[in-house]
Amino acid sequence: MAGISELYTAKAMLDSQMVHMGKQADIGSLEFSNQETEYKLRRVTEKFLENIHTMLNEPSVGLYRVQEHVRRSLPQLVDRKIEMQSLHKKVQGISYDVEYSLKTVQSMRNISHFTIIQECLKSAIASKKNLDRRKLERKDQKPDASGDTDDEPEVLESVEGFICPNCMQTWSDQEELLQHWQSAHEHMSQGIPMNDTSCSQDSLQSDCYNPWKTEVWKDVTSCCK
Numbered sequence: 142m143a144g145i146s147e148l149y150t151a152k153a154m155l156d157s158q159m160v161h162m163g164k165q166a167d168i169g170s171l172e173f174s175n176q177e178t179e180y181k182l183r184r185v186t187e188k189f190l191e192n193i194h195t196m197l198n199e200p201s202v203g204l205y206r207v208q209e210h211v212r213r214s215l216p217q218l219v220d221r222k223i224e225m226q227s228l229h230k231k232v233q234g235i236s237y238d239v240e241y242s243l244k245t246v247q248s249m250r251n252i253s254h255f256t257i258i259q260e261c262l263k264s265a266i267a268s269k270k271n272l273d274r275r276k277l278e279r280k281d282q283k284p285d286a287s288g289d290t291d292d293e294p295e296v297l298e299s300v301e302g303f304i305c306p307n308c309m310q311t312w313s314d315q316e317e318l319l320q321h322w323q324s325a326h327e328h329m330s331q332g333i334p335m336n337d338t339s340c341s342q343d344s345l346q347s348d349c350y351n352p353w354k355t356e357v358w359k360d361v362t363s364c365c366k
Contacts, residue, residue, distance in 0.1 A: 249255060310321070 308325070
Protein backbone atom coordinates (compact mmCIF):
# COMPACT_ATOMS: atom_id res chain seq x y z
CA MET A 142 0.00 0.00 0.00
CA ALA A 143 2.84 2.30 0.79
CA GLY A 144 4.34 1.72 -2.67
CA ILE A 145 1.09 2.55 -4.47
CA SER A 146 0.71 5.76 -2.54
CA GLU A 147 4.23 6.82 -3.43
CA LEU A 148 3.56 6.11 -7.10
CA TYR A 149 0.45 8.26 -7.06
CA THR A 150 2.33 10.95 -5.22
CA ALA A 151 5.19 10.93 -7.74
CA LYS A 152 2.74 10.99 -10.67
CA ALA A 153 0.90 13.93 -9.16
CA MET A 154 4.13 15.80 -8.64
CA LEU A 155 5.19 15.10 -12.24
CA ASP A 156 1.87 16.29 -13.56
CA SER A 157 2.09 19.43 -11.51
CA GLN A 158 5.59 20.11 -12.86
CA MET A 159 4.42 19.56 -16.43
CA VAL A 160 1.49 21.91 -15.91
CA HIS A 161 3.78 24.53 -14.40
CA MET A 162 6.21 24.29 -17.32
CA GLY A 163 3.35 24.59 -19.83
CA LYS A 164 2.05 27.65 -18.08
CA GLN A 165 5.48 29.30 -18.18
CA ALA A 166 5.80 28.58 -21.93
CA ASP A 167 2.35 30.01 -22.59
CA ILE A 168 3.14 33.12 -20.59
CA GLY A 169 6.44 33.68 -22.48
CA SER A 170 4.84 33.32 -25.89
CA LEU A 171 2.01 35.58 -24.82
CA GLU A 172 4.45 38.25 -23.64
CA PHE A 173 6.38 38.09 -26.94
CA SER A 174 3.21 38.39 -28.99
CA ASN A 175 2.03 41.28 -26.82
CA GLN A 176 5.28 43.24 -27.43
CA GLU A 177 5.09 42.77 -31.22
CA THR A 178 1.44 43.76 -31.30
CA GLU A 179 2.14 46.82 -29.17
CA TYR A 180 4.97 47.93 -31.52
CA LYS A 181 2.76 47.54 -34.60
CA LEU A 182 -0.09 49.30 -32.88
CA ARG A 183 2.21 52.17 -31.93
CA ARG A 184 3.43 52.54 -35.54
CA VAL A 185 -0.10 52.53 -36.92
CA THR A 186 -1.21 55.05 -34.32
CA GLU A 187 1.68 57.41 -35.13
CA LYS A 188 0.94 57.26 -38.87
CA PHE A 189 -2.72 57.87 -38.24
CA LEU A 190 -2.03 60.82 -35.96
CA GLU A 191 0.43 62.28 -38.49
CA ASN A 192 -2.15 62.02 -41.25
CA ILE A 193 -4.78 63.61 -39.05
CA HIS A 194 -2.38 66.45 -38.16
CA THR A 195 -1.57 67.03 -41.83
CA MET A 196 -5.22 67.07 -42.86
CA LEU A 197 -6.32 69.32 -40.03
CA ASN A 198 -3.46 71.81 -39.73
CA GLU A 199 -1.26 72.10 -42.84
CA PRO A 200 -3.96 72.83 -45.46
CA SER A 201 -5.57 75.41 -43.20
CA VAL A 202 -2.24 77.18 -42.70
CA GLY A 203 -1.58 77.15 -46.46
CA LEU A 204 -5.04 78.50 -47.21
CA TYR A 205 -4.60 81.19 -44.57
CA ARG A 206 -1.31 82.28 -46.11
CA VAL A 207 -2.86 82.36 -49.57
CA GLN A 208 -5.76 84.39 -48.22
CA GLU A 209 -3.44 86.90 -46.57
CA HIS A 210 -1.34 87.20 -49.73
CA VAL A 211 -4.43 87.83 -51.85
CA ARG A 212 -5.77 90.34 -49.34
CA ARG A 213 -2.51 92.30 -49.40
CA SER A 214 -1.75 92.08 -53.11
CA LEU A 215 -5.20 92.37 -54.68
CA PRO A 216 -5.73 96.15 -54.11
CA GLN A 217 -2.31 96.94 -55.58
CA LEU A 218 -3.02 94.74 -58.58
CA VAL A 219 -6.37 96.44 -59.13
CA ASP A 220 -4.77 99.90 -58.97
CA ARG A 221 -2.03 98.82 -61.36
CA LYS A 222 -4.62 97.44 -63.79
CA ILE A 223 -6.58 100.70 -63.74
CA GLU A 224 -3.38 102.67 -64.34
CA MET A 225 -2.41 100.43 -67.25
CA GLN A 226 -5.86 100.82 -68.81
CA SER A 227 -5.65 104.62 -68.59
CA LEU A 228 -2.15 104.60 -70.11
CA HIS A 229 -3.37 102.33 -72.89
CA LYS A 230 -6.16 104.77 -73.73
CA LYS A 231 -3.70 107.69 -73.77
CA VAL A 232 -1.30 105.80 -76.02
CA GLN A 233 -4.12 104.95 -78.41
CA GLY A 234 -5.17 108.61 -78.58
CA ILE A 235 -1.60 109.80 -79.16
CA SER A 236 -0.98 107.18 -81.85
CA TYR A 237 -4.21 108.22 -83.59
CA ASP A 238 -3.10 111.88 -83.52
CA VAL A 239 0.32 110.96 -84.92
CA GLU A 240 -1.22 108.92 -87.75
CA TYR A 241 -3.62 111.76 -88.56
CA SER A 242 -0.74 114.28 -88.57
CA LEU A 243 1.33 112.08 -90.88
CA LYS A 244 -1.57 111.70 -93.30
CA THR A 245 -2.12 115.48 -93.24
CA VAL A 246 1.56 116.20 -93.96
CA GLN A 247 1.60 113.66 -96.78
CA SER A 248 -1.51 115.21 -98.30
CA MET A 249 0.04 118.71 -98.02
CA ARG A 250 2.97 117.63 -100.17
CA ASN A 251 0.69 117.41 -103.19
CA ILE A 252 -0.73 120.96 -102.80
CA SER A 253 0.49 123.23 -105.60
CA HIS A 254 0.39 126.42 -103.50
CA PHE A 255 3.13 125.18 -101.20
CA THR A 256 5.24 124.24 -104.21
CA ILE A 257 4.86 127.75 -105.63
CA ILE A 258 5.77 129.32 -102.28
CA GLN A 259 8.83 127.09 -102.04
CA GLU A 260 10.01 128.07 -105.50
CA CYS A 261 9.42 131.76 -104.72
CA LEU A 262 11.50 131.47 -101.57
CA LYS A 263 14.29 129.77 -103.50
CA SER A 264 14.20 132.53 -106.10
CA ALA A 265 14.23 135.25 -103.43
CA ILE A 266 17.22 133.68 -101.67
CA ALA A 267 19.09 133.31 -104.95
CA SER A 268 18.37 136.94 -105.88
CA LYS A 269 19.59 138.18 -102.51
CA LYS A 270 22.82 136.20 -102.82
CA ASN A 271 23.31 137.50 -106.35
CA LEU A 272 22.81 141.10 -105.19
CA ASP A 273 25.33 140.69 -102.37
CA ARG A 274 27.88 139.11 -104.67
CA ARG A 275 27.54 141.83 -107.32
CA LYS A 276 27.84 144.47 -104.63
CA LEU A 277 31.11 142.97 -103.40
CA GLU A 278 32.42 142.71 -106.96
CA ARG A 279 31.68 146.38 -107.60
CA LYS A 280 33.50 147.36 -104.43
CA ASP A 281 36.54 145.33 -105.49
CA GLN A 282 36.53 146.73 -109.03
CA LYS A 283 36.18 150.38 -107.96
CA PRO A 284 38.63 151.44 -105.23
CA ASP A 285 37.17 154.92 -105.05
CA ALA A 286 34.57 154.90 -102.27
CA SER A 287 32.78 158.02 -103.45
CA GLY A 288 32.46 156.77 -106.99
CA ASP A 289 31.43 153.39 -105.70
CA THR A 290 28.60 154.85 -103.65
CA ASP A 291 27.46 156.94 -106.59
CA ASP A 292 27.36 153.98 -108.96
CA GLU A 293 25.77 151.57 -106.49
CA PRO A 294 22.15 150.70 -107.15
CA GLU A 295 19.58 151.33 -104.51
CA VAL A 296 19.30 148.84 -101.71
CA LEU A 297 16.82 146.02 -101.97
CA GLU A 298 14.48 147.44 -99.36
CA SER A 299 14.01 150.68 -101.35
CA VAL A 300 13.29 148.90 -104.64
CA GLU A 301 9.62 148.57 -105.53
CA GLY A 302 8.13 146.41 -108.26
CA PHE A 303 9.49 143.26 -109.92
CA ILE A 304 13.25 142.52 -110.11
CA CYS A 305 14.92 140.49 -112.83
CA PRO A 306 17.17 137.88 -111.10
CA ASN A 307 19.81 138.09 -113.87
CA CYS A 308 20.32 141.75 -114.72
CA MET A 309 18.75 143.15 -111.50
CA GLN A 310 16.55 145.62 -113.35
CA THR A 311 13.27 146.67 -111.77
CA TRP A 312 9.94 146.69 -113.52
CA SER A 313 6.76 148.23 -112.22
CA ASP A 314 4.47 145.71 -113.89
CA GLN A 315 4.56 141.94 -114.08
CA GLU A 316 3.76 141.98 -117.79
CA GLU A 317 6.79 144.18 -118.47
CA LEU A 318 8.99 141.77 -116.51
CA LEU A 319 7.67 138.82 -118.53
CA GLN A 320 8.25 140.65 -121.81
CA HIS A 321 11.77 141.58 -120.70
CA TRP A 322 12.46 137.99 -119.70
CA GLN A 323 11.20 136.57 -122.99
CA SER A 324 13.14 139.07 -125.05
CA ALA A 325 16.40 139.20 -123.09
CA HIS A 326 16.85 136.01 -121.06
CA GLU A 327 14.66 133.27 -122.46
CA HIS A 328 17.43 132.10 -124.83
CA MET A 329 19.76 131.60 -121.83
CA SER A 330 17.79 128.60 -120.60
CA GLN A 331 18.64 126.87 -123.90
CA GLY A 332 22.40 127.53 -123.47
CA ILE A 333 22.70 129.99 -126.48
CA PRO A 334 24.62 133.18 -125.54
CA MET A 335 23.42 136.46 -127.11
CA ASN A 336 24.43 140.12 -126.90
CA ASP A 337 21.99 142.15 -124.87
CA THR A 338 21.93 145.89 -124.18
CA SER A 339 20.25 145.53 -120.80
CA CYS A 340 22.79 142.96 -119.51
CA SER A 341 26.39 142.71 -120.71
CA GLN A 342 27.99 139.54 -122.12
CA ASP A 343 30.48 139.31 -119.24
CA SER A 344 27.82 139.56 -116.56
CA LEU A 345 25.67 136.94 -118.33
CA GLN A 346 28.57 134.48 -118.47
CA SER A 347 29.61 135.16 -114.87
CA ASP A 348 27.44 135.40 -111.78
CA CYS A 349 24.49 137.02 -113.48
CA TYR A 350 23.77 133.87 -115.49
CA ASN A 351 22.66 130.81 -113.56
CA PRO A 352 20.60 128.23 -115.47
CA TRP A 353 19.02 126.80 -112.33
CA LYS A 354 18.00 130.22 -111.03
CA THR A 355 16.70 131.17 -114.46
CA GLU A 356 14.50 128.10 -114.69
CA VAL A 357 13.20 128.65 -111.16
CA TRP A 358 12.35 132.27 -111.97
CA LYS A 359 10.59 131.20 -115.17
CA ASP A 360 8.52 128.67 -113.22
CA VAL A 361 7.63 131.26 -110.60
CA THR A 362 6.67 133.91 -113.15
CA SER A 363 4.64 131.38 -115.13
CA CYS A 364 2.80 130.33 -111.96
CA CYS A 365 2.14 133.93 -111.01
CA LYS A 366 0.93 134.60 -114.52
